[in-house]
Amino acid sequence: MNINATLLAQTIMFALFVWFCMKFVWPPIIAALEQRKKHIADGLADAERAKHDLELAAKRSAEILREAKEKVGEILANGDKRASEIVETAKVQAKVEGDRIIAGAKAEIDQEVFRAKEQLRTQVSSIALAGASKILGREIDAKAHSDLLDKLVADIK
Amino acid sequence: MSSEAHTSAEYIKHHLQNLTYGHLPDGTWGIAHTPEEAKAMGFWALNLDTFFMSLLLGAVIMFVFHRAAKSISTGTPSGLQNFCEWAIEFIDTSVRGSFTAKNNMIAPLALTIFFWVFAMNLMDLLPIDYVPLLMHELGLPFFKIVPSTDPNATFGMAIGVFLLVLYYSVKMKGVGGFMGELTLQPFGKWGMPVNLLLEGVNLIAKPISLALRLFGNMYAGEMIFILIALMGGTWAGFSLSSSTLYGSQILLSLGWAIFHILIVTLQAFIFMTLTVVYMDMAHQEHH
Numbered sequence: 001m002n003i004n005a006t007l008l009a010q011t012i013m014f015a016l017f018v019w020f021c022m023k024f025v026w027p028p029i030i031a032a033l034e035q036r037k038k039h040i041a042d043g044l045a046d047a048e049r050a051k052h053d054l055e056l057a058a059k060r061s062a063e064i065l066r067e068a069k070e071k072v073g074e075i076l077a078n079g080d081k082r083a084s085e086i087v088e089t090a091k092v093q094a095k096v097e098g099d100r101i102i103a104g105a106k107a108e109i110d111q112e113v114f115r116a117k118e119q120l121r122t123q124v125s126s127i128a129l130a131g132a133s134k135i136l137g138r139e140i141d142a143k144a145h146s147d148l149l150d151k152l153v154a155d156i157k
Numbered sequence: 158m159s160s161e162a163h164t165s166a167e168y169i170k171h172h173l174q175n176l177t178y179g180h181l182p183d184g185t186w187g188i189a190h191t192p193e194e195a196k197a198m199g200f201w202a203l204n205l206d207t208f209f210m211s212l213l214l215g216a217v218i219m220f221v222f223h224r225a226a227k228s229i230s231t232g233t234p235s236g237l238q239n240f241c242e243w244a245i246e247f248i249d250t251s252v253r254g255s256f257t258a259k260n261n262m263i264a265p266l267a268l269t270i271f272f273w274v275f276a277m278n279l280m281d282l283l284p285i286d287y288v289p290l291l292m293h294e295l296g297l298p299f300f301k302i303v304p305s306t307d308p309n310a311t312f313g314m315a316i317g318v319f320l321l322v323l324y325y326s327v328k329m330k331g332v333g334g335f336m337g338e339l340t341l342q343p344f345g346k347w348g349m350p351v352n353l354l355l356e357g358v359n360l361i362a363k364p365i366s367l368a369l370r371l372f373g374n375m376y377a378g379e380m381i382f383i384l385i386a387l388m389g390g391t392w393a394g395f396s397l398s399s400s401t402l403y404g405s406q407i408l409l410s411l412g413w414a415i416f417h418i419l420i421v422t423l424q425a426f427i428f429m430t431l432t433v434v435y436m437d438m439a440h441q442e443h444h
Contacts, residue, residue: 007290009406011284
C-alpha cells in the first residue's frame, strides 16, 4: 500500500465528478421534485378553493330558496287579497245590476198593467156599447138576438 | 516500484480482496492479511467489509425513510418527504406494472431491495483508493466498500428472494400444486424426470441469474475503475507520456463514473424488477 499521485488524480476526478453531478444530475431531479411539490400544492389549493366555492354556493342557494319562498308567500297573499277584492266588487256590481233590472222590470210591468187596463177600459166600453146596440136590435128581430148574443160572448171572450 | 507489473497486479489484487475474518493458518481467529490467507479460511469466514457496509447502508436508508415517515404531513410535502413519496410512488407504479396478484409485502420488498442495492452500488462512485487508504491508516489490510461487488452479498440477497419465491409458491399453490408445476409440465406425467430437470433448472436459474447479474456488472465496473486508476500510477516525472496518462486517468474515470450513474441505478432497478417478476410467477397458477 503506497500513497502516490493516483490519489491526487482520483481527487481531481472526484471533484470533477461532483461538479458534474451538481451541474447536470442534480438539477433535473430537483426540478422534478419541485414540479411534483408544485403539482401537489396546486391540487391542494384547488381542492381548498373548490370546497370554499361549494360552501358559498350552498349558502347562496339557501338564500335564494328563502327569498323565493318569501316571494311565493307574498304572491299568494296578494292573490288572495285580489281575489276577495274581485269577488267583493262583483257582488256589489251584481247587486246594482240586479236592482236595476228589477226596477226596469217593475216599471215595465206597471206600464204593461196600465196599458192593459187602458185597453180593457176602451174595449169594455165598446163591448158595452155594442152589447147595448145588439140588445136593442133583438127587440126588433128575435131571431137575430141569439146570434148577436153569441157574437157578444165571443167578443168578450 | 521495482517491478511495474508486479505492483499493478498487487494493486488490483489488493482492491479485489475483501476484509476477511476467519480461521487463520496458525490456528487463531483473526483478519486475513493476504489474499492467500483469506482463501485458506474456506467457507467459514466473514467478509467484514461487505458485512459492515451493507448493514451501514441499509441502516442509512432506513433512517432516512424513517425520518421522512415520522415527520409526515398531509399538506404539501417538502424536501425529504417529497423525495420519499416520489420514490415510493415510482416503486409502487413499477410493482403495479409487473405484479398482478395481491400481496401487501411485495411493494415494501421492492422498495427495500431497490434502495439497498442502489446505495450499495452507489459506493462504486467514490474514488476507489479513498476508503482503503483510510482503513489502511486504521490498521485494516483490505476494505472493499462496494458490497455488491462481493458475490456473497448478491447471492445472499438472491437466496433471500429465492426462499420467498419458494414460500409463496407453496403457499399459493400448495405443496402438491408446486410439485405438479415442477414435474407435470411441459411434457405431461410420462415425462416426469425430464420435466423435473427442465423446471428445476428454470427454478434454480432465478436466484443465480439475479445474483450473478448484479455481481457481474458491479464487479466489472469496479475492475475498470481499478484499471483506469492504474494509469496514473505510472507517474514518472513530468514527461509527456506520464502527463498524458495522468490526464487520461482523470478523464476516463470521470467518464466511467458518469456512465456508472446509469449502471448503478439500472442494476438496482433490474434487481428489483426481477424480484417482483419472480414473486409474481410464484403467485401465478401455470396452466
